[in-house]
Amino acid sequence: MISNVKSVLVQRKSKSLVFSSLVVFVMFIAVRLHIKCSNIQATGTLSTGALKNHGAHPSTSKYNSSDQNGRKVKPIDCKDLRHGLVGELKMAKHNATNHTLHTEPAPEALPTYTTDKRGRWFPLSCQPKQKTVIVIPFRDRYEHLKIFIEHFVPILQRQLLDYIIVVVEQDFTQNFNRGFLFNVGYKEALLLTKDNPAPLCMIQHDVDLLLENDRMIYECSKNPTHFSVSLDKFKYRLLYSSSFGGVTAVLGEQFERSNGYSNVFFFWGGEDDDFRNRLHVTGYRTIQYKNASIARYSMLKHQSAEVIKARLDALIFGNKIYHCDGLNSLDYTVKSRTFEKHYVLIKINVPSVLKTSSICRNCISKHLKTNDTYLPKVCR
Incomplete structure (x- = not known):
């Protein structure tokens, strides 16, 4: 028992x-x-x-840099997740020719993007190594701007960029000044992205150029780079070997060190060559984008501006005044800042009487003699 x-x-x-x-x-x-x-x-x-x-x-948002228990996890580099690129964009040429708003169909599975509702868009699934700021000098080309935004937003998001598009619109008190607007765009971009510690990559972009291949990533390298090396307008050939206009990419530190663009090119052309010279003088080597087969752009049709001889005079004197003519002598007034869904529109006033501006008082008058050239005349 x-x-x-x-x-x-x-x-x-x-x-x-x-x-x-x-x-x-x-x-x-x-x-x-x-x-x-x-x-x-x-x-x-x-x-x-x-x-x-x-x-x-x-x-x-920490780009998924920690798990649910708060432990640090190495963030994923966005370049490792760029599986949605489609390559050649057939609609770019169509858009440029017909001024339509048709864009490439987006891939079925795109990483989720979010926005701070102040122009900045960024992916939640990975961490870009740079913040991309696209600055567009602008005046009264709203049809082109509409096409530009429709065309580029899907591209930028397929490239998994942390980006903001800054459109700087000049009033009509002076002739159009592309370099001046790039300087303003850079200053404004610093304010808009101050909470993002990543290195700033500034893409200087004309509003009438549409990228034809999304495999050309809008990022900066150690050398200031000319992106638009192949334009349909020039039969996809580089206009001249040292060309640095249309679309270019520079790091923020490169832009700062060269003092940005000259503020006195109130006419078409020359400001891009002057900027290239500034970069060279300050120790940088400018390069053309390495793969011309994907650095292709279609140009929206528009009336060409008149070439003014005075730009040659401005180029001649540029190296003498670059240290005091640029970011450090920028003088402008913001009329309005409008936060559209996919870009920030900043309308500015340019001084109507340049002789009272800091560029004339503290730079040109001290470093150039009065003679019959464009530079002294803008200060009279």
């Missing part, structure tokens, strides 16, 4: 141990699954919470 009782107790104890072991094993599997799911979220799969916070301010 006693032996039978002992046998029953042993069997019950054995079953209890098996059950306890099974419970421990199930808990172990559950913990492993939880950790694995956390890692999956950290490596790019968006959680429900992330989707709900689609419009969150960038300061609350």
Whole structure:
């Protein structure tokens, strides 16, 4: 009798141990699954919470740099996730020729983007190494701007860029000054992106140029780079070997060190060559984009501006005044800042009487003699 009782107790104890072991094993599997799911979220799969916070301010987004337990996870480089690029964009030529708004069909699965609702857009699934600022000098070409935005937004998001498009519109008190507007755009971009510590990549972009291949990534390299090396207008040939107009890319530190563009090119042409010279004088080597087969652009049709001889005079004197004519002598007034869905429109007033501006008072009058050239005349 006693032996039978002992046998029953042993069997019950054995079953209890098996059950306890099974419970421990199930808990172990559950913990492993939880950790694995956390890692999956950290490596790019968006959680429900992330989707709900689609419009969150960038300061609350850490590019998935930590898991649910707050542990640091190395962020994913966006270049490793650029699987949605489509290559040649057949609609670019069509858009440029017909001034239509048709764009390439977007890939089915695009990484989720969010915005700070102040012009900046960035991916939630990875971390770009730079912040891309596209500055467009602009005046009264709203049809072109509409086409530009429709064309480029899908491209920039397929390239997984942290970007902002800054459109700087000049009033009509002076002739158009492309370089001046680039300087303004850079200053304004610094304010708009001050919460983003990534290196600034400035893309200086004419509004009438449409990229034909999205594999040309809008990022900066260690050398200031001319992007628009192949234009349909010039039969996809480089106009001249040192060309540096149309679309160019420079790092913020390169733009700062060269003092930006000259502020006195109130006419068409020359300011891009002067800027290239500034970069050379300050120790940078400008290059053409390495792959001309993808650095192709279609140009929207527009009336060409008159070439003014005075630009040659401005180029001659440029090296003498670059240290005081540029970012450090910029004088403008902001009329309005409008935050559109995909770009920021900044309307500015240019001084109507340049002789009272800092460029004339503190730079040209001190470093150039009065003679019959354009530069002194803008200060009279």
